[in-house]
Amino acid sequence: MKKDFKKNILCIGAGYVGGPTMAVIAHKCPQYKVTLVDVNHERIREWNSDRLPIYEPGLDDVVMAARGKNLFFSTDIENSIREADIIFVSVNTPTKTFGVGAGMAADLQYWEKTARQILECSESPKIIVEKSTLPVRTALAMERILNSDHDSLRFDVLSNPEFLAEGTAVNDLLHPDRVLVGSRLTDSGIAARQQIVDIYANWVPREKILASDVWSSELSKLVANVFLSQRISTINAISAICEKTEADVTRVARAVGMDHRIGAKYLNASIGFGGSCFKKDILNLVYICKNYGLNEVADYLHSVVKMNDYQKERFVENMLQAMFNTLAGKRICIFGFAFKADTGDTRESPAIYIAKRLLEEQADLVVSDPKALRNAKEDLSDEGGHVEFIEDPYQAVSGCHAIAVLTEWDLYKSLDYQKIFQKMIKPAFIFDGRNIIDHQRCFDIGFNIYPIGKPPLTHLG
Numbered sequence: 001m002k003k004d005f006k007k008n009i010l011c012i013g014a015g016y017v018g019g020p021t022m023a024v025i026a027h028k029c030p031q032y033k034v035t036l037v038d039v040n041h042e043r044i045r046e047w048n049s050d051r052l053p054i055y056e057p058g059l060d061d062v063v064m065a066a067r068g069k070n071l072f073f074s075t076d077i078e079n080s081i082r083e084a085d086i087i088f089v090s091v092n093t094p095t096k097t098f099g100v101g102a103g104m105a106a107d108l109q110y111w112e113k114t115a116r117q118i119l120e121c122s123e124s125p126k127i128i129v130e131k132s133t134l135p136v137r138t139a140l141a142m143e144r145i146l147n148s149d150h151d152s153l154r155f156d157v158l159s160n161p162e163f164l165a166e167g168t169a170v171n172d173l174l175h176p177d178r179v180l181v182g183s184r185l186t187d188s189g190i191a192a193r194q195q196i197v198d199i200y201a202n203w204v205p206r207e208k209i210l211a212s213d214v215w216s217s218e219l220s221k222l223v224a225n226v227f228l229s230q231r232i233s234t235i236n237a238i239s240a241i242c243e244k245t246e247a248d249v250t251r252v253a254r255a256v257g258m259d260h261r262i263g264a265k266y267l268n269a270s271i272g273f274g275g276s277c278f279k280k281d282i283l284n285l286v287y288i289c290k291n292y293g294l295n296e297v298a299d300y301l302h303s304v305v306k307m308n309d310y311q312k313e314r315f316v317e318n319m320l321q322a323m324f325n326t327l328a329g330k331r332i333c334i335f336g337f338a339f340k341a342d343t344g345d346t347r348e349s350p351a352i353y354i355a356k357r358l359l360e361e362q363a364d365l366v367v368s369d370p371k372a373l374r375n376a377k378e379d380l381s382d383e384g385g386h387v388e389f390i391e392d393p394y395q396a397v398s399g400c401h402a403i404a405v406l407t408e409w410d411l412y413k414s415l416d417y418q419k420i421f422q423k424m425i426k427p428a429f430i431f432d433g434r435n436i437i438d439h440q441r442c443f444d445i446g447f448n449i450y451p452i453g454k455p456p457l458t459h460l461g
């Protein structure tokens with residue numbers, strides 16, 4: 001098999017990043033054999049089935065076009081390592097939950113286990129690419145582990161962070177703003193870097209492929225997430241001011257975003273950011289800053305996460321206040337549980353926090369979502385009998401006192417809210433945590449509307 005392909009590329013970790021990234025590489029580079037392996041056998045079985053383990057627009061087509069030709073999913077990690085020339089490592093790097101740095105630092109155990117397994121199984125030199133998001137200077141630790149044995153084998157450790165966003169992953173991979181490849185600035189490092197650049201050059205314009213040193217590359221990924229999440233927390237902070245002053249956050253964002261120095265993107269006020277990355281990457285950077293004694297920098301960055309937590313709690317408190325200071329026994333329908341639209345991923349979704357807080361207030365919940373109900377059930381599995389899961393939004397709202405829109409799925413913009421109103425208990429409330437529905441129209445139908453960062457529209461006098 002090996003001789004039919006120019007190179008064997010392996011990716012360890014077939015998750016939200018590894019899966020789509022390797023599918024696109026395979027699709028664009030038929031000359032390479034691309035294999036994905038994972039310790040999670042169920043995940044690999046699903047990658048080999050008709051129902052892929054993750055939902056991303058366009059992903060099915062890319063996978064089906066290459067699978068079985070030059071794209072393979074396997075649980076045979078050891079042999080796959082042996083055969084590989086280039087190994088991308090895309091295992092999870094969650095926040096540490098124990099010991100030193102608990103709640104802040106990145107948990108690098110999966111990364112390190114992978115490095116040791118690569119060392120154990122390798123019989124030839126390899127290029128190891130950090131695809132996971134890692135603390136700056138992790139490559140140094142990896143080099144030390146990988147080059148601790150085998151005098152004759154050489155491993156070059158590179159950084160190639162992934163900037164895709166879930167929900168638009170395939171498009172982001174096909175048309176990236178940039179691809180970043182960091183290496184040691186030695187002859188061997190630069191030669192290894194060129195091999196990774198050559199892969200992307202099959203479809204990414206050369207001027208968008210940035211070559212870098214390894215530390216800047218590792219740090220750039222964390223910094224990109226700081227900038228993105230900081231914009232969200234800033235506009236959310238402004239939404240709180242708007243609610244007190246009868247200003248409209250959408251108008252403010254528009255006026256501000258038309259300044260080309262600021263730009264219009266990432267200025268939608270909401271219940272806050274979620275997803276597996278923003279919070280963990282910022283906390284990781286906060287932890288690194290503290291370790292270097294950069295306490296003021298750490299505090300500044302930490303405030304982005306604190307503002308996000310505040311925004312979620314503020315949303316719940318607004319609901320409580322609007323609904324006459326009691327939610328006990330009231331039926332609340334949650335529209336959207338995914339952390340953003342066009343994904344089934346619920347990791348760190350604001351909906352988890354909000355749902356749990358509403359249950360604490362003894363509300364009964366009906367959770368609706370077009371793609372995330374499987375994950376939502378798991379997230380709320382400890383919450384007992386006060387939660388129902390109903391995909392059809394018209395069924396889900398039946399007998400509810402309120403709707404909380406928590407994910408910006410297009411579906412919720414075009415529902416028949418007249419029909420929905422008829423099925424609900426009056427006075428009926430909508431708390432639009434994403435500012436996506438037509439507020440005036442729903443108000444005219446009879447709803448009491450509570451957007452984010454705008455004056456509420458109510459019939460309550």
Ligand SMILES: NC(=O)c1ccc[n+]([C@@H]2O[C@H](COP(=O)([O-])OP(=O)(O)OC[C@H]3O[C@@H](n4cnc5c(N)ncnc54)[C@H](O)[C@@H]3O)[C@@H](O)[C@H]2O)c1
Nearest residue numbers: 013014015016017038039040090091092093110132133162
């Ligand atoms: N999800 C995103 O949007 C995104 C974007 C950019 C970067 N990242 C980064 O990419 C990395 C992966 O994220 P993800 O969302 O794909 O995570 P994920 O949890 O979906 O996937 C990681 C996979 O690695 C597997 N794994 C763990 N240890 C392993 C081992 N020793 N051998 C083989 N497989 C192993 C897990 O079983 C899992 O399937 C993280 O560092 C993350 O911060 C994620």
